[in-house]
Amino acid sequence: MKLIKEEIDSNIKPFLRWAGGKTWLLKHLKNVKKSNFNNYHEAFLGGAATYFYLQPTGHSYLSDLNGELIETYQAIKDDALGVINKLESFNNTEEEYYKIRSLNFDLPTDRAARFIYLNQTSFNGIYRVNLQGVYNVPFGFRKKNFLDKENLLSAQEALKNTSIKQSDFYDIINNVNSGDLVFLDPPYTVSHNLNGFIQYNEKIFSLEDQIRLSKLIDELKDKGVYYILTNAAHKTIKEIFHKGDNQFEFNRASLIGGTKAERGQTSEYIFTNVVL
Secondary structure, eight states: OBSOOTTSOTTOOOSSOOTTOOGGGGGGOHHHHTSBOSOEEESSOTTOHHHHHHOOSSOEEEEESOHHHHHHHHHHHHHHHHHHHHHTTOOOSHHHHHHHHHOOOSSHHHHHHHHHHHHHHBSTTOOOBOTTSOBOOOBOOOOSOSOOHHHHHHHHHHTTTEEEEEOOGGGGGGTOOTTOEEEEOOOOOSOSTTOTTHHHHHHHSOHHHHHHHHHHHHHHHHTTOEEEEEEEOOHHHHHHHOSSSEEEEEEEEEOOOBTTBOOEEEEEEEEESSOO
């Protein structure tokens, strides 16, 4: 069964901005896109750039620990037009931003619209909540239109044959079978190039989690599953995930900035038992 589904628009873009997004990686996955795999699994969904690029034809299992993020993908899958209709009622102004940020909505489609709107109009598209779990990112003064109707409808089509779930990454072991492909893009625990978001990431994905992720990969390999793992280029990560498989190091431009982050070049590892 081919991983690529030709009839779906191959230019679907992520409809969310996400720190650590993998758009830069896609040009290195051309051979993967043309390869034969069974089902597809992605445990740290984020902006879903890799999923939208590969467009699997088998069933896809998409998950993330972020419940608001997962609800947004489910709402796009179930009722993209409902989300679009709500988005059309919002305006990209500072006053409107803080008004929408302060509101709670009852309908899943309205909550998804709020999530997309805040993501597209906030400062750098960062997802951050306070100790009470309330989203608190400031307005971004971004002029770009926050609503791309055609892309949201294309995303809905691409999400047809998926199971979308809020869960811990280890739960994917329950659905994988020999010949499946798993893509893993965890929040980076160790700093590379003085990444200013490392302190935040340590709270949501610890070094112990990295070790647990390494154990998951061992179990995946025992099942005959293909995997692709991205991670920070750091000697500790290399030690944890060195399993005799293919290892690559890529330099890329750092796209997320701020007062505590440095823009410039950063290095990332890819570990995989797939031929790239």
